[in-house]
Amino acid sequence: MAKQTKYCVGKVATYVNGDRLWNRLMALAKFGGLAKGGVNRQALSDEEVAARAELVRWAEAIGLEAFTDATANLFLRCRGADQNLPPILVGSHIDSQPTGGKFDGALGVLAALEGVEAIITSGMRPRRTIEVVAWMNEEGSRFAPGMMGSAVFAGARRLEDILNIHDKAGIAVKAELRKVLSAKPRLPQREFGQKPATFLEAHIEQGPILEIEKKTIGIVTGIQGKRTFRVQIDGEESHAGTSPRSVRRDALVSAVSIVQALQETMWDRKDIVRFTIGMFNVSPNAPSVVPAQVLFSVDLRHPDAETLRKLGDMIAPICRKAALRCDISVTELLHDPPLEFPQALRRKLTSIADALGIPNMEISSGAGHDARYLHYICPTAMIFIPCKNGISHNEAESITKEDAVAGARVLAEAIYSIAGAA
Ligand code: GLV
Ligand code: MN
Ligand code: MN
Numbered sequence: 429m430a431k432q433t434k435y436c437v438g439k440v441a442t443y444v445n446g447d448r449l450w451n452r453l454m455a456l457a458k459f460g461g462l463a464k465g466g467v468n469r470q471a472l473s474d475e476e477v478a479a480r481a482e483l484v485r486w487a488e489a490i491g492l493e494a495f496t497d498a499t500a501n502l503f504l505r506c507r508g509a510d511q512n513l514p515p516i517l518v519g520s521h522i523d524s525q526p527t528g529g530k531f532d533g534a535l536g537v538l539a540a541l542e543g544v545e546a547i548i549t550s551g552m553r554p555r556r557t558i559e560v561v562a563w564m565n566e567e568g569s570r571f572a573p574g575m576m577g578s579a580v581f582a583g584a585r586r587l588e589d590i591l592n593i594h595d596k597a598g599i600a601v602k603a604e605l606r607k608v609l610s611a612k613p614r615l616p617q618r619e620f621g622q623k624p625a626t627f628l629e630a631h632i633e634q635g636p637i638l639e640i641e642k643k644t645i646g647i648v649t650g651i652q653g654k655r656t657f658r659v660q661i662d663g664e665e666s667h668a669g670t671s672p673r674s675v676r677r678d679a680l681v682s683a684v685s686i687v688q689a690l691q692e693t694m695w696d697r698k699d700i701v702r703f704t705i706g707m708f709n710v711s712p713n714a715p716s717v718v719p720a721q722v723l724f725s726v727d728l729r730h731p732d733a734e735t736l737r738k739l740g741d742m743i744a745p746i747c748r749k750a751a752l753r754c755d756i757s758v759t760e761l762l763h764d765p766p767l768e769f770p771q772a773l774r775r776k777l778t779s780i781a782d783a784l785g786i787p788n789m790e791i792s793s794g795a796g797h798d799a800r801y802l803h804y805i806c807p808t809a810m811i812f813i814p815c816k817n818g819i820s821h822n823e824a825e826s827i828t829k830e831d832a833v834a835g836a837r838v839l840a841e842a843i844y845s846i847a848g849a850a
Pocket of ligand 2: 532566
């Protein structure tokens with residue numbers, strides 16, 4: 429029998445290289461980089477394809493094997509001593525919102541890569557295989573809904589149901605997947621159906637709590653529930669100079685009435701309900717034509733499952749009631765209930781942060797994450813690091829190098845502790 433040497437928490441963390449992690453964060457931010465410091469690296473775009481290739485280069489340089497699957501999730505494998513054990517997956521996403529920050533998602537992928545590199549450099553061979561992962565289309569800004577790659581991986585969504593989803597330009601997921609999967613370097617594809625031993629995700633908080641509480645690490649208790657909808661309003665084009673307003677079927681006028689009614693109903697005095705209309709398209713969008721169609725999104729979130737159900741179920745009736753002279757169709761894209769991550773993994777992460785002397789606290793997630801879908805198939809946990817003023821989904825998103833390094837140190841220790849010593 430192999431001799432087991434006792435591992436003391438802290439050794440792997442000493443191999444985390446803060447400069448390397450920070451330099452990679454800055455280098456990745458060049459792909460789709462914007463003037464105000466953020467990124468536009470939407471899912472399956474050319475910018476994201478180029479960023480993937482860079483990730484693969486970094487991973488292969490330290491001996492990891494890159495591969496993918498039919499949804500273009502990207503895996504970077506560090507083989508463990510016992511290939512018969514299911515792997516640990518660690519990562520997040522590298523796609524962004526159109527005016528996103530450089531850390532949302534990227535921090536989680538690069539902290540995972542840094543954690544694996546720290547383990548390799550330490551010379552301590554893990555027993556389980558570790559796979560760094562960048563899930564396809566977490567953000568859902570170009571192709572909705574988001575978390576596509578992780579949802580299909582976890583069996584929460586079928587591959588055939590995402591293939592014909594289109595972006596605003598009419599390009600289908602199917603076509604972009606073909607492009608990404610045939611891009612260089614061409615990677616081997618793995619079948620779906622694998623059940624990981626554990627999934628870990630590091631992320632920026634995207635809210636102000638850690639900063640206010642002066643804590644460096646958030647141990648995430650769970651994720652609030654979310655429902656998303658598309659509302660389509662159909663009226664009729666007519667001439668702005670000749671058609672009397674009393675007979676128009678103006679889709680924009682109906683939309684304004686609906687938005688007003690929804691805003692009033694979804695307002696709560698405690699300000700817990702999250703209700704957002706982030707996408708709003710008017711057509712034909714010409715100054716002298718009465719608008720014939722409006723299509724808008726609804727993003728509704730709440731930590732309580734029953735409240736989320738009740739509020740979400742009110743959306744279609746409110747839209748119909750406030751529709752004036754237009755036709756309405758409301759389509760629900762997603763209904764994800766609130767979830768709680770397992771206590772055992774949360775305790776493990778807390779004890780690692782304590783052992784490293786890093787101030788930490790439990791915190792719930794208002795944002796959605798790929799960890800949601802992994803949670804349904806394997807023990808899953810998340811850590812947060814602070815982001816300045818809680819600003820995210822904004823080019824101004826900002827973190828400190830010290831916090832990023834603290835997150836990577838906790839993550840590296842967690843990975844090694846779950847992978848076990850060879
Ligand atoms: C993820 O980006 C979310 O919108 O929660
Ligand atoms: Mn994210
Ligand atoms: Mn995001």
